[in-house]
Amino acid sequence: MDAMRSVFRIMASQSRRKTIALFSLLTVFAAPSAVHAADTATLTCTFDQGVVRSFENGAFATEAASKLSFRIGDVDFARQTAVLLTKKGRGELRVVRAINANHYLEVASEGFLNMTTIYDAAQAGAPMLAVHSRHLGVIGQPVVAQYTGSCVRTPSSQ
Numbered sequence: 001m002d003a004m005r006s007v008f009r010i011m012a013s014q015s016r017r018k019t020i021a022l023f024s025l026l027t028v029f030a031a032p033s034a035v036h037a038a039d040t041a042t043l044t045c046t047f048d049q050g051v052v053r054s055f056e057n058g059a060f061a062t063e064a065a066s067k068l069s070f071r072i073g074d075v076d077f078a079r080q081t082a083v084l085l086t087k088k089g090r091g092e093l094r095v096v097r098a099i100n101a102n103h104y105l106e107v108a109s110e111g112f113l114n115m116t117t118i119y120d121a122a123q124a125g126a127p128m129l130a131v132h133s134r135h136l137g138v139i140g141q142p143v144v145a146q147y148t149g150s151c152v153r154t155p156s157s158q
Helices: 002-029
Strands: 042-056 059-064 068-076 081-086 089-098 101-107 113-119 128-138 141-154
Touching (some): 042 113, 081 101
Antiparallel strands (some): 042 059, 042 068, 042 141, 068 081, 081 089, 101 113, 128 141
C-alpha cells in the first residue's frame, strides 16, 4: 500500500512539473501582440457607438455619445509608452499588454482617466475591435463614457 502511495505521489509531482513547464513555455512564446514592437504603423481608431452617463439630480442619466476617432502612434512596448494623436494635439499614453489585447491609458491633466483597449484582429489585416472608456467629472459630478468600435493600422505619415 505504501508503495502505491509513493507511485501516485511521484506521478502527481511529475504532472505538476509538466504543467509548470508548459505554462512557462506558453508565457514566453505566446506574448500578446495586438501591435508588434517593430511595427511603425499608426493605429487609427473609430468609435461609432457610445454611451455617456452623467450624475444629475441624484441619479445617473444616460444618453448616446457622439462618434469619436483618434490615432495612436509611437508605440514602444519596451518603455510602455505611446502617443495619442487628435485634432486638438498630442497626449502621452501608458501601454499595458494583455493576452490578445493592449490597453492604452491616458491620465488627463486634471487627473481623469481614459482607457482604450485594442484586441487582436481575428484575421491578419482585419480591423481590430476596440473599446474606449472615459472617467471624468464636471463640477464635482461623475461623468463616464464608453465607446465601441475598431482600429486599423495605417502608415505613420497619415
